[in-house]
Amino acid sequence: MDQKIRWGIIGLGKIAHSFVQDLALVNEAVITAVASRSLEKAKEFASEYEVSLAFGSYKELMECEEVDVVYIATPHRFHANLSIMAMDLGKHVLCEKPLGINKKEVEAMIASSKKNKVFLMEALWSRFNPAIRKVKSLVDNGEIGNIAYVHADFAFYALDRDLKGRVLNPELGGGSLLDVGIYPIFLAYLLLGKPDEVLSTSSFYSNGAEIQTSIIFKYQHAQAVLYSGFTSNSTMRAQISGEKGIITIPERWHQAQGYSVQKEQQQEAFRLPTQGKGYFYEIKEVHACLAEGKLESDLWSHQNSLDLIGLMDTIRDQNGIHFPSSE
Numbered sequence: 210m211d212q213k214i215r216w217g218i219i220g221l222g223k224i225a226h227s228f229v230q231d232l233a234l235v236n237e238a239v240i241t242a243v244a245s246r247s248l249e250k251a252k253e254f255a256s257e258y259e260v261s262l263a264f265g266s267y268k269e270l271m272e273c274e275e276v277d278v279v280y281i282a283t284p285h286r287f288h289a290n291l292s293i294m295a296m297d298l299g300k301h302v303l304c305e306k307p308l309g310i311n312k313k314e315v316e317a318m319i320a321s322s323k324k325n326k327v328f329l330m331e332a333l334w335s336r337f338n339p340a341i342r343k344v345k346s347l348v349d350n351g352e353i354g355n356i357a358y359v360h361a362d363f364a365f366y367a368l369d370r371d372l373k374g375r376v377l378n379p380e381l382g383g384g385s386l387l388d389v390g391i392y393p394i395f396l397a398y399l400l401l402g403k404p405d406e407v408l409s410t411s412s413f414y415s416n417g418a419e420i421q422t423s424i425i426f427k428y429q430h431a432q433a434v435l436y437s438g439f440t441s442n443s444t445m446r447a448q449i450s451g452e453k454g455i456i457t458i459p460e461r462w463h464q465a466q467g468y469s470v471q472k473e474q475q476q477e478a479f480r481l482p483t484q485g486k487g488y489f490y491e492i493k494e495v496h497a498c499l500a501e502g503k504l505e506s507d508l509w510s511h512q513n514s515l516d517l518i519g520l521m522d523t524i525r526d527q528n529g530i531h532f533p534s535s536e
């Protein structure tokens with residue numbers, strides 16, 4: 210590629226710092242601008258990562274002619290509005306997960322991508338993880354026979370966090386389901402598709418935040434047992450069991466560095482370490498799609514994001530998970 214893809218980052222929190230370190234590993238990428246609600250914070254971030262432009266408002270970055278793709282790294286509640294604003298200003302968008310907080314928002318975002326003819330993708334980085342891609346191809350090729358059972362979870366202790374922070378604040382779209390439950394739901398959906406039936410139950414914190422959700426996806430010949438929570442740590446190992454064997458993705462499975470296959474009492478482990486932390490691969494996917502003039506990725510399409518949020522809407526409806534000021 211002759212010309213570098215110019216990235217702008219909006220919302221300079223925790224993930225923005227991790228993302229920018231992987232962006233530096235991608236040859237065809239350059240980060241030209243960062244934006245925060247605070248100009249001082251933007252300047253600090255820009256100086257730490259040698260970024261030439263720092264803005265004290267998100268809109269200024271969206272209007273900047275030196276930015277091709279905007280990466281949105283704010284709390285969930287702002288994903289839809291900010292993505293649509295950026296797309297209306299002609300920018301391609303990579304937006305953190307979940308793409309929107311409900312299906313209606315995701316539909317509006319996809320409509321904006323189509324209307325403005327710009328690329329839009331949910332930053333569901335696990336989809337592009339080399340070990341997870343390999344596991345998907347093994348399953349699709351029948352390596353362990355028909356899948357009967359998937360078990361995946363994502364949990365860590367978070368009840369000591371600030372109640373105003375994005376993790377535990379329902380006003381910001383907080384709670385375990387959209388923050389981390391999205392990963393096990395994604396894995397079951399990736400390997401088995403949309404379930405015939407969804408069963409789930411949630412528990413809530415004193416401030417109304419959802420802090421534990423257990424989910425069963427029922428398929429004609431398989432069940433997936435999934436869990437998200439903020440009330441304890443978990444080893445976070447994923448298991449995929451088929452008629453002829455078991456694939457295990459070791460902890461923390463969503464950022465896998467390998468996998469193992471067990472067949473006829475023999476277990477073999479394979480290492481597939483990521484470049485950087487693993488955001489590298491979603492960045493490469495954005496670049497590949499832009500080079501081909503695509504509006505969406507084939508690996509994680511608009512329909513995939515719609516299906517995923519549709520499943521989370523169902524679980525929210527079943528358990529009364531509300532985000533007060535946004536719906």
Ligand SMILES: NC(=O)c1ccc[n+]([C@@H]2O[C@H](COP(=O)([O-])OP(=O)(O)OC[C@H]3O[C@@H](n4cnc5c(N)ncnc54)[C@H](OP(=O)(O)O)[C@@H]3O)[C@@H](O)[C@H]2O)c1
Nearest residue numbers: 220221222223224225245246282283284285305306307375
């Ligand atoms: N893919 C992954 O591995 C991964 C990991 C963690 C998080 N995430 C996703 O990334 C997004 C951000 O997560 P994070 O952990 O980076 O969150 P964070 O540390 O709280 O940072 C979020 C940033 O959003 C901006 N923001 C805008 N309006 C805000 C408001 N009303 N309250 C708080 N912050 C506001 C702030 O940036 P400014 O002050 O600079 O404006 C803030 O620093 C979430 O969607 C999350 O699901 C993804």
